[in-house]
Amino acid sequence: MIRWRNGVVTNVKTSWPGAAELAVDVAGVEIRALAYVDLVGLPQPGDRVVLNTTALDMGLGTGGYAHVVAIPDRLPADPPPAPGHLVKARYTPLQTTVLGVDEQDSQWHATLRDADDLDGMPVVVADLHSALPAILAGVWSTEDAQAPLRSDDRPAGPVRVVYVMTDGGALPLRFSRTVAELSSAGLLTATVTVGQAFGGDIEAVTLHTGLLAARHVLQADVAIVTQGPGNLGTGTRWGFSGVACGEAINAAVVLGGRPVGSLRISSADPRGRHHGVSHHSLTAYGKVALAPADIVVPDLPGEFGQKVHTQAQRLAGRHHVVTAPVAGLEEELRRVPVRLSTMGRGLDDDPEYFVAAAAAGAHAAALLRHDG
DSSP, X not given: OOOEEEEEEEEEEEEETTEEEEEEEETTEEEEEEEEHHHHOOOOTTOEEEEEOHHHHHTOSTTOSEEEEEOTTSOOOXXXXXXXXXXXXXXXXXXXXXXXXXXXXXTTHHHHHSOOOOTTOEEEEOSSTTHHHHHHHHHHTXXXXXXXXXXXXXXXXXXXXXXXXXXXXXXXXXXXXXXHHHHHTTSOXXXXXXXXXXXXXXXXXXXXXXXXXXXXXXXXXXXEXXXXXXXXXXXXXXXXXXXXHHHHHHHHHHTTOEEEEEOXXXXXXXXXXXXXXOHXXXXXXXXXXXXXXXXXXXXXXHHHHHHHHHHHGGGTTTSEEEEEOOTTHHHHHTTOSSOOOBTTBOTTTOHHHHHHHHHHHHHHHHHHHHHO
């Protein structure tokens, strides 16, 4: 259950859009805490704060912060009246309302009311949030990303990539410094949060309307779908949050998109079920996805590459398994302006994981020219 603490802010250590990392004194011990400023306001040194320390006390990785629940002596002012009745984190003590792009008060309601086609837009799907910057590295590694063809009235220029964040991991998009830095660097055009996730540039009720909004509101050329930071797994075939990858493939196909499956691959993970192609990918794409996608298999050398190729062929009956070149992708990954990390491992520790995601991004970008 929840572990509550009172503390006093000693320092605002760093901040990024929508979030602030704090040093907080709790009974003489300094701990690391995170405040979502849109929800609780911006704490200042000397403020008394009420904290939820559950994840910190449990020693969780991505979620290992104390979280500021309230600044009880300096509550934020009520927001001005505004449209929007989508409730996120609903029926919890911290439920909040947002304006959904698809609801009646939205200026885009008429656009989305009858929209049901992604016009063949590539939709890259990945299991973990850590794949996002690597997929982007692959997208931007191609000439197709620099000057894609246009076949409609969307603005000409470099490819527009929109991130659609699902609610399998972190619910607040503001938790992701990766997204903030990728957006600041111009590699991401915009973000959409769907389901119970919140904090994107636009909000949507479902993954389906989130994808349609990415295309018809944000003018995306490519969409990337992953859960937020964090991943819940139980060591069972079906009990992991990444199973939603299969549902994302189905949604993209139903809406007339071109789904591209990014495989979760590792040569460094000590767990046998994740060595080579993770069982998460094999289950999500091989069992949950009922519609065909391009499953991108990086053309890796040696015995490990052969293992990956053999494992991926188990998906060939349902999907189009694409063997993709990897030359130059590691160099592109080293140019990404964020820290690459998955399960505590960086690019040098587990390069195949990031190269596989980059290969999927490059394949999606190549589809723009091919389909254009």
